[in-house]
Amino acid sequence: MQTQLKRGTLEMCVLAILCRGDRYGYELVNIISDCLHVTEGTIYPLMKRLKDAGSIDSYIVESQEGPPRKYYRITESGRQAEKEQEGEWREFSAAIDKLLDGEERTA
Amino acid sequence: MQTQLKRGTLEMCVLAILCRGDRYGYELVNIISDCLHVTEGTIYPLMKRLKDAGSIDSYIVESQEGPPRKYYRITESGRQAEKEQEGEWREFSAAIDKLLDGEERTA
DNA sequence: CATAGTACCTTGCAAAACAATGTACTATGT
DNA sequence: ACATAGTACATTGTTTTGCAAGGTACTATG
Numbered sequence: 001m002q003t004q005l006k007r008g009t010l011e012m013c014v015l016a017i018l019c020r021g022d023r024y025g026y027e028l029v030n031i032i033s034d035c036l037h038v039t040e041g042t043i044y045p046l047m048k049r050l051k052d053a054g055s056i057d058s059y060i061v062e063s064q065e066g067p068p069r070k071y072y073r074i075t076e077s078g079r080q081a082e083k084e085q086e087g088e089w090r091e092f093s094a095a096i097d098k099l100l101d102g103e104e105r106t107a
Numbered sequence: 108m109q110t111q112l113k114r115g116t117l118e119m120c121v122l123a124i125l126c127r128g129d130r131y132g133y134e135l136v137n138i139i140s141d142c143l144h145v146t147e148g149t150i151y152p153l154m155k156r157l158k159d160a161g162s163i164d165s166y167i168v169e170s171q172e173g174p175p176r177k178y179y180r181i182t183e184s185g186r187q188a189e190k191e192q193e194g195e196w197r198e199f200s201a202a203i204d205k206l207l208d209g210e211e212r213t214a
Numbered sequence: 215c216a217t218a219g220t221a222c223c224t225t226g227c228a229a230a231a232c233a234a235t236g237t238a239c240t241a242t243g244t
Numbered sequence: 245a246c247a248t249a250g251t252a253c254a255t256t257g258t259t260t261t262g263c264a265a266g267g268t269a270c271t272a273t274g
Contacts, residue, residue, distance in 0.1 A: 005196070007262070038262085089112070102127050146233075
């Protein structure tokens with residue numbers, strides 16, 4: 001459900017959340033799940049892509065309540081990517097709203 | 108550029124435009140291009156999907172300025188689909204904005 | 215000792231946007 | 245007569261990315 005709409009926006013959301021502080025993967029799934037349906041099968045591959053791209057890096061922290069947690073920290077380049085993507089998002093959603101409202105000439 | 112963001116929304120946009128009147132494919136490309144980058148390689152397969160789904164039907168009209176035009180007309184079920192998708196879009200974009208603004212607990 | 219919760223990860227599939235390519239018609243300029 | 249540009253249709257193959265399903269392993273509870 002609404003799988004297609006999420007394309008491209010999840011990356012931006014993860015970066016935006018990490019801009020506000022470090023988080024571990026499982027935690028990100030829970031945070032985002034408050035707003036959108038999302039699973040680990042989506043988030044873990046995404047974190048790998050972001051790390052490969054240099055937008056985030058990571059460190060391990062032991063936990064008493066289960067297995068060790070892999071925390072993610074945003075990089076400077078990640079912060080920049082977030083800003084760009086948020087700008088694109090604003091532009092894009094304004095464009096969609098314009099098309100939905102409809103102001104096109106009658107050809 | 109921003110290819111991913113468009114996923115799922117183009118269908119909704121086409122349906123919204125057809126709700127306001129019949130259009131032919133090439134015309135739709137031009138109308139949408141005012142707001143978003145989109146090409147025939149995207150629109151024609153989309154129209155085929157919409158027709159297969161029963162959201163639209165079509166008829167041919169001769170033209171003096173070039174090859175015949177295939178006009179698309181929205182069906183009742185297409186109108187309903189448009190309404191649903193627009194609702195999902197509103198919900199979705201609100202969810203994204205919430206995640207961008209960030210109100211999550213420091214769990 | 216089974217179950218549930220936490221936390222990590224990978225594989226394979228599906229949907230959709232798009233560049234590239236192709237056809238064919240009309241109109242314009244030379 | 246012929247080339248070019250604009251109109252209008254269509255298909256093929258590639259790419260990206262979300263997600264279900266499956267797997268590992270640790271801790272806590274009944």
